Amino acid sequence: MSSQHPEPGPGQALRAAGSTATEALPPRTGAERSTAAAGEVVGVTSRRTPVLLAVLTLVGLVLFGLNAPDRTVGFRVSEAGDLFRVPDLEVGGVVWGWLTVVVLAALTALAVLRARAGRQLPRWAALVFGLFFVSGFLVWVVGSSRTPDVSLSGLLAGSVALAIPLIFGSLGGLLCERSGVINIAIEGQLLFGAFSAAVAGSLSGSAWVGLLAAVLGAGLVSLVLAVFSITYRVNQVIVGVVLNVLVSGLTGFLFATVLESNASVFNSPPRLPRFAVPVLSEIPLVGPIVFDQSVIGYLMYVVVALVWFALYRTRWGLRTRAVGEHPKAADTLGVRVNALRFRNVLLGGMIAGLGGAFYTLVSVSAFTRDMTSGAGYIALAALIFGRWNPIGALLASLLFGFASNLQSILSFLGTPVPSQFLAMLPYVITILAVAGLVGVSRGPAAIGTPYTKE
Template identity: 55%
Template sequence: MTTTPATAVVSDGQRTVTVVSWKTTIVFAVFTVLFALLPLLAPRRGESAFRLAAGGDAIQLADLVLPADGTAWFAVVVMALVTVAAAFFTTRGRRTPLWLTAVFGVVLVIGFLAWASAGATLPVVSLLAGSIALATPLVFGALGGVIGERVGVVNIAIEGQLLAGAFSAAVASSLTGSPWAGLVAAMVAGVLVGLVLSVFAITYYVNQVIVGVVLNVLVIGLTTFLYRQVLVPNSDTLNSPELFRTVSIPLLSEIPIIGPVLFRQSVIVYVMFLAVFLVWYGMYRTRWGLRLRAVGEHPQAADTVGIKVARTRYVNMMLAGAVAGMGGAFYTLVSVPAFNREMTAGAGFIALAAVIFGKWDPLRATLAALLFGFATNLQGILSVIGSPVPSQFMLMLPYLVTIFAVAGVVGRSRPPAASGVPYVKS
């Protein structure tokens, strides 16, 4: 097994040792070389136009026109400089700053988009707004995963919670004619899946990963059976949900670029914004968050100070299920006007990757989910504008981004110490 070379820096004063890995520098170098092959082996003549305004914007920004090959080579140069800077920080015993990684990523994306959209117009607003929409269920799923692992339970059942939420939302909204009833039903379905996981993992000490996988398979089988036997014959009454409509926030929605992207969305997207803030604030600024993290890090110590470990895990796993269930509601109340079997298509596992990528932090996991949503939407946009990038590569793009993010950007990360470990009170 090979290991990434690292530099150890020792401080004689307090005898602290800092190990700085070369992983980020190596990944930067590899991606710089690979990206340079695009304009070298497949040069693209012409210009790329970036459309910065939507059709109904009060303020119409002019298109940003860039030379395709020139922008790609400029991106290669900047990426090479960032790689050198990362190597410099590593040789000095310092970690590569996050802003430097962000610069590398942004330049890579702009350079690739300019190369791929040569001779066409790329709708930037649609690309970003669609990315947020596609990332919404991933964000809800990632938040549920963060809450679960922070309290000490590995929530592999995110996929099942999303699918159960989508099914319940479709049925409840169809029966009541209210999307809000569908949203509540999705939360209840997520809670039930989380409760089943909790019973086996917390009370009976069953391996949490195995229980999560079994629950995913169970929900897939159950919803597929009900879809064929119940929803298909009664689609008009049970699978015709009332949808959430797009809501534009006055004034804010008229801000160029930002307005259409953030403030012309459905209600569930706005709920997602609120959920991210509440989970972050609650986790780091409230007694609830302190107890949650204590149980996930050292349940024995938490127990000695009077925190009921089992009850804390049960409550938070049901909360995590409710949050993930809202993500499932997005599929049938916003994205698609009907439930289809296995319509989540593995989004729960991408959300789980976002949890790891985000180092079990709600804000970082949200950013990771947004990155995956951007990669997914990009494949559709480039196909529409007729990009020469092979469709097979575009289908791989979200997963390539996942591998790059987890392998190159995250580096070493430590999950909560008691995550996945049953607590047996002595």
């Protein structure tokens, strides 16, 4: 009697594809396995980490310690109209500056010891280092300004607002790259989404029509990306760069020839409504960030949750991850690789279009030439910094939004830091994040490689 094994079902087959994809990865060293099992890897090589932390500690010593402001620095938590009052945070510039230096030095010493042992820095240590460095910088720069007092609530709420387009852009890129398609065209998707929202909203007189047009416009850019990179197997990086240049030139030409001379008809879109949840929006610090947002702001929270759930808890997400890691194995088990990639690229572009709509339907209510100002590239950096994870991309985008908003607030306060340096701040953080902090972050194994069915 011959025993027959039943054929695996779709779920078992896809789990097998995920296992096959994992087996295809390069083997880890013993140290890497132990730190990964303990959840300690922060995504940086053990040799880079101590050097980077030592440099930042020296910067902290010079700025926060030796040049600490000899005054009290205040951070307002509550604002007028809040549900209840929370006392302001007040810290001494000298005390906090030297405390920051001591903590940074201790964590740097820990990184050196871990590197000598062949181990990497724990996540908690990296987080504490980042928090102390940022807080030390805030105390130093605010304390050195004309008015050593800043609204913490306004700083964080503004950071979230500036991060919204980055979050949508990074989520759109995540869907593409998780399925194996490099998306350099996030900048073009954001820009064309903003342009489409402005024109459609102006002509129809409805912000909701503008929002739909932004989704469709960015989806059109994604369609071009999908056709050339998946169907015709053109180099994906080149296609993305060309699309960015094409969209920039096209929207710039139409702005100069049509929108600028007929702004009342083509470039005066209405704003999307803003909703404040009663009572909850009046909670100090948290209320303005979570419960007092525009429609796109609330959509951002929903989309992040949906993308995370779909990617890690559904069959579609399992197929997407399998295709991004090992498309041949997924194809063998019945997944239509190129069809799935095509759909994901289109869906990713539509999500990015929501971020583009933020510029013209929420932020300034008008389109201007190249108004995204490289936000698509920062969203791509946030995607990499977040390690191709929706929550990681969210947190990285918030970091870049914080840097951008900090630059604006510090310029207003009149700090001794040159304005040119403050304008560079978001991009400096981008470079440090991608080149220094996530040096060994590994993307999907099959990313950028066209798939041809044999």
